[in-house]
Each structure stands twice: as C-alpha cells, then as structure tokens.
Amino acid sequence: MPRGPRIVPDNSVQHVINRGNKREQIFFEAVDYEDFFCLLADAQQRVPVRILVICVMRNHFHLVVWVEHGVALSAFMHWLMCAQISRHKKRHGTTGLGHVYQGRFKNFMVQNDAHLFRVLRYVEANPLRAGLVERAENYRWSSLSRRLTPDGRQYLTDWPVARPQNWCEYVNTGIDQQELDSLRFCARRGSPYGDEEWVSAAVQTYGLGHTIRKPGHRLT
Numbered sequence: 271m272p273r274g275p276r277i278v279p280d281n282s283v284q285h286v287i288n289r290g291n292k293r294e295q296i297f298f299e300a301v302d303y304e305d306f307f308c309l310l311a312d313a314q315q316r317v318p319v320r321i322l323v324i325c326v327m328r329n330h331f332h333l334v335v336w337v338e339h340g341v342a343l344s345a346f347m348h349w350l351m352c353a354q355i356s357r358h359k360k361r362h363g364t365t366g367l368g369h370v371y372q373g374r375f376k377n378f379m380v381q382n383d384a385h386l387f388r389v390l391r392y393v394e395a396n397p398l399r400a401g402l403v404e405r406a407e408n409y410r411w412s413s414l415s416r417r418l419t420p421d422g423r424q425y426l427t428d429w430p431v432a433r434p435q436n437w438c439e440y441v442n443t444g445i446d447q448q449e450l451d452s453l454r455f456c457a458r459r460g461s462p463y464g465d466e467e468w469v470s471a472a473v474q475t476y477g478l479g480h481t482i483r484k485p486g487h488r489l490t
Contacts, residue, residue, distance in 0.1 A: 276377065277460075277476045278340035283322070283382060283430065285389050286347065287457055288375040289330040296358065296370060297328055303411045304420045306331070309353050311423040317346040320427035325396045326411040332393040334380070336430055347375050378456045378481075379472060381464025382430045389463060390429075391441050392453050398442065406441045414441060 278284060290296040297303050303326055310321065320336040337343050355370045364370075380389050397409035407414045417426050434440060445453075456463045461481035462472040473479055 276344060277379070277478060278337060278343045278377065279379065279476065280340050281336075281338055282340065283334065283336050283380045283386060283389075284343060284377045285380055285393070285457065285463070286333040286335060286343070286375055286377045287330060288351070289372050291369040291372050293329055293372070295328045296330075297326060297411075298362070301361070302358065305357055306354055307411075307416075307419045307425070308421060308423075309350055309357075311419045311421075311425045312353065313346050313350040314425060316349055317342050319343065319346045321413075321425055322427065322429050323390050323393050323413040324426075325393050325409075325413065327396055327400065332396065334390055334393055336427070343377065351375070376457060376460060378460050379462045381462070381468045383464070385464045386429070386431055387434070387440070388445075388449060389453065392445060392450070394441050395445060398444065405438075407438050414438065 297306070306326055307324075310324070313319075314321070318338075319342050320338075322334040322336055323332075324334075325332045335343065335346075337346075351371065358364070358370055380386050394412055394414040395406050397403050397412060398406040403409045406412065409415055413426055417424060419425055453463065455461065459481045460478070462469045462478060464472070469482070473482060
C-alpha cells in the first residue's frame with residue numbers, strides 16, 4: 271500500500287518519533303546516546319530546524335521541532351537517520367543484518383498554546399513514566415537535563431511560547447491517562463494536536479481527515 275504524503279506546513283511545530291524495529295533496543299551504551307546528540311547538531315548545520323526538546327530512550331526517541339519551511343523536516347530527518355543508522359551498524363557489527371528502525375519516522379503538528387506545553391512535557395517526562403528516574407531532570411539523555419552536545423555545541427532553541435518558570439515541576443507532575451491516550455493517538459495516527467477548532471481547521475486545510483478517524487471507522 272503506498273504511503274501518504276507527509277504533511278508539514280511552513281512555520282509549524284512538529285512532534286517527531288521513531289522506534290526500533292520490532293521495538294528492539296537501539297541505544298545500548300553512553301556512546302550511542304552521545305553520538306546521537308552530536309549528529310543532531312551536525313544535521314542542524316546542514317538543514318536548519320529549531321529543536322525545542324528531545325528525549326532519547328533505549329528503543330526510541332522523541333523530538334519536538336519548529337520548522338520555518340515544511341520541506342526541511344524530511345531533509346533534516348533523512349540526513350540524521352542515515353548518519354545514525356550507518357554509525358550504529360558499524361559500532362555494533364550489524365551491517366547487512368536488517369533494519370534498525372521500524373520504518374520512516376512519524377510526526378504530528380502541534381498548536382502553539384497550552385497544547386504545546388503538554389507535548390513538550392510528554393516528551394521530557396518519558397523517563398519518569400518508564401520508571402528510570404525519580405525526577406525527570408535526572409535523566410541524562412533528555413533536553414531537560416542538558417542543553418549542549420558532548421562536544422559543547424548548543425542545539426536547543428527558544429520556544430515559540432515562553433517557557434514557564436516552574437517548568438521542571440510541571441514536567442514532574444506527570445500526565446493523566448486521558449491526556450496520555452490523546453497524545454499517543456496523535457503519535458500513532460499523525461493527527462494534529464490542539465483545541466477542537468484548531469484541529470478542525472488543520473484537518474480541513476491539509477486533508478487530514480484520515481488521521482482523526484478511529485481504526486476500522488468507515489464513512490457512510
């Protein structure tokens with residue numbers, strides 16, 4: 271079945287995720303994580319995008335990016351994924367042994383208001399939900415605990431909305447199940463995340479009706 275076009279409007283905020291093939295582990299040791307952060311900065315030098323937050327877990331990663339030109343997202347991710355996969359296979363001796371990731375990355379657009387704060391918290395609270403740390407800022411491979419690459423480069427940019435002063439506490443309060451389910455649905459389906467009016471407008475403008483229908487739903 272052919273893949274649908276990737277919808278990335280100009281000047282939009284996008285949540286990006288990719289997982290290991292069959293949800294298998296990708297990041298095994300510190301050098302795997304550190305190399306990924308360096309490659310993020312390398313990719314920015316080639317294809318400028320603004321990175322708001324990142325969290326790298328054992329078998330997946332989350333990015334929230336703010337792109338001036340929509341076409342930049344695919345170019346940025348293509349370079350990043352090719353470079354990271356090549357280094358990963360050489361380091362772990364898996365060249366020729368199958369895919370590292372489950373497929374192409376997934377993304378969904380986010381409204382620039384309180385909904386963006388929820389997405390940013392969702393990303394940076396990942397290790398807390400997984401029980402890896404007692405406080406989210408203690409996780410080493412997240413933008414909540416680091417703003418520089420291992421070689422000292424700044425890769426994070428300002429947000430399109432002002433960051434609250436109590437941000438760490440907000441992240442550590444956790445996410446209720448309804449909000450979590452909604453965010454996970456958007457991640458799976460690529461549906462816009464925002465208030466009802468904004469989502470409706472985005473769906474109509476960009477032809478995203480298929481992303482908000484529940485699986486198995488048929489129009490009558």
